[in-house]
Amino acid sequence: MQDDVHDTLATYTDQYEIVRELHRVRPHVTYEVRFRGERAVCKLATHPEAELGREAAAMRYVAEATSVPVPELLAVGDDHVVARWLDAVPDESPARDEARIRALGRGLATLHAETSEIGWTGLVRPASAVDDPTEPPIETEPCWSDTLLALLDDRRRFLDGVGYGELAREVVDWVRANRELFDGAGDAVLCHGNYFGEHVALGSDAERVHVTAVIDFEHAIAAPAEWDYLRTVLPVFGPGADHDVPERVFREAYESVRPLPTGFDRRREALVLCLTLCYLRSLHLQRGDRDPAHAVARRSRRLAASVRERLAALRDQKHRRTDA
Template sequence: MAHEIAATLAQYASDSRIVRELHDVPPYRVYEVLLDDRRAVLKIDDHPRGHAAAEGRVHEYVATETSAPVPDVLAVGSDHYLTEWRGEFEESSETIDSDWAHAAGAWLGTLHADTTGEFGGFGQPRAGDDTLELSVHEDWVDAVRERIAHHRPFLSTVGYADVADAVSQFFRDHPHVFDGAGGPVLCHGDVHPEHVVRAGRGGTVAIDFEHALVAPAEYDYWRTVLPYIEADDDVDSRVLHAFRAGYESVHALPAGFEQRREVYLVLNTVAFIESLYLQKTVEPTKRDQMGEWMRTRVFRTLDEIRERES
């Protein structure tokens, strides 16, 4: 890997080197690097599930086409991208409190407001030769089923293909559950304190667009609230109010979005099961237990939604 990284960096500077590894969680590695004495961050694929080039193009789009603050992108390659160094993330240890939640909500609302009307449909961002491309679906439910199909091959290797199949079948049979969700915006997909930090003088800066998706704004809202606010026993209700207030100070949420909470719960849990086994952030002795808990929650929630629909 060191030889590969050295060859990658040599494309961009006559004198380059790795300073330290910042992150080693599949499917990527992230490094602080020097490019002719300029500090930068390299994110590079380290697993077949990696898509750093697409992420780099999303990050570049946010940096150049929106007012949501992110580090500038220096280069995007076939399996990597480079950004400027931002010291705010070096000592990031923020917890999810009301101040962070309000700032993060406002940053996310800005991203959504600035990208409203900019995309002709819903789908997965992809890397073009020099720009951002999109696998476009006119209907959000079709993009949802494509997203689930993206996760299924990996889930089948760890025993959870049935979860992906059940959720996809549900959305095929009940496409109306997304009625009223709203139009497409660029969604970050993983807003939490390691990825969105409060900078000096009240600013907020974000990184890491690994889970970016062109989707209704409410998708991003629930991708933040469900795992990082509602599911954390140490986070009180004031944090949720602060996040929503920050968000709605910039961009409105669609009417009825709260009624679709459980629909996003089952959709997002498909992705969370992949993260559980791919990134291995939970110790092995607890991984299967958590995976089975997620499986049970998906099937139980699907039954509850069907019962309400009948």
Template sequence: MNDRTPAELRARAADVEVREVLHAVPPHDVFEVEVDGRRAVCKVSVDERGAAGVEGRTLRRVDRETSVPVPEILDVGSNWFLAAYRGDAPEEPPDDDRVLETAWLRAAGRTLATLHEDARFDRPGLLAIDGDPSDPASGLRVDAPSGATWPDALDDLLAIYERSVAGTGYADAIVEVRDFLSAHAERFAALEGTTASLLHGWFTPDHVAVAGGEATCVIDFEHALAGNPEWDYWRTAIALFRAGGWDGPDDAESTFRDAYESVRPLPTGFDERADAYRAFVAASHLDSLATQRGIDDETREVAAFLSTHVTEAVDNCRESWADG
């Protein structure tokens, strides 16, 4: 099993022992390891979509620049990172125990808003390693030109999704939502301020631990990018309240939103853009399905549902915005 840990890590440590495989779903493998006598977690990219070297540097930046609690980064390489083991790290609950507690909703809402408020970049875009990927001192950069807008960044992300789904029969849904974004870019570009927020990408209980009314450990920044907080909010809200199989109190969605807005406001027009973001998020779920499970006879029904959801959400927007 040690052969599955990065050569860079084994070259920099005297002793590396894999204790357990924690997760092995494309595009990552995650191991509990012992490195020179210290318990740790190692996340490794298994294909180019993994970008664990970017994720490790993102975690390190969050740890240094914000109050959001994340594991300490011990080492980071080109396609992997090593984080201190956290006994309080969140775990994915079983399907029959996916319950949203009010205390979690309040703490998570505040913490997501704090991340957006405190971690900033000078432009929106996908994230990349700034410098030599094998050098642990290399930091992060936004992989976008000066003057890039949020619609530019969102389209770059959708283009990745389109390539991921190509050849499955469902790429037309991604093309449709990209065309929609291009036609209505001004509705999204108008939201730009002077900086872009760091976006987590999947702020759910399996990635955010809460105790005593406060977030205690946030993990899995593999979907991170710099951009508009609306994307992050809806990626979270749709998973929690619309399509993720979570149960919670009747006021779960308003509790989370109120907690978020107790730290920073959501922008004017936020609710009017909800259907647009439903389409964008459904496109992201098509990509996740293709990346993690593949689109085949067993998953085609899910893919068809997501594709239809994209089209319906886009059509709703076109109808409601027709006079705008």
């Protein structure tokens, strides 16, 4: 991989230096580098599932179309991104308190409010296919259920290779049979997909805590805001949370900027089902090359059991409504 990072940077300049490896979690590795005399971060693909061209397109659009602070891109390719270093970005997930939780809520809602003109759902196109960075780099899908099904079917293809393909098919089939539940979720916005932890830098002034930088748009997608809301609150407020702030605080802060779509609470469990399936795929992709196989298998069984339980509960709810 050292050869890869040298080859990548040498494509642009002979004025570079590899300082240190920062983070290695499949499908990426990141390095601190010196690039044309500047401190920078180089992110490289290490697996075919990486989509750095799409991440770069999302970052460019956010930089051009919103007030959300993101790193300046210095070099972009389908398998690499070089961005100017931001001192504000934390090395690890910071401790959370109520003020920081509220800042996260307002920050996520601001990203959504300032990208609400997108007008359609879809996956992000790679930067190489985008001519105008001020235009939404989004592949057009007829409706949210189409985008969601495309996303879940991609997860199903990956899970086929690790023994959970049939479970993924059950979820995809259920979503396809219940399209109308998802398609009433309101306008599409740019969803970050990982708006928590070390991906969001926070600072403070005399008034309050605020967002100073947002990085890692690798899971960006155009979708109803509730998708991104849940992708944030599930890890931030789920088991193992490092704080005792209730989700209510985050939601209040979010809705002080932008209300969640009508009917969100009715759709919540169905969306959590879809997200849990996505997390099952991420577990195998991200943990598969660094954790013992038995540990990955144990976590996989727990996640798969959660998917089955949620799917059974949703089916039961629908049967009860039908019988009534």
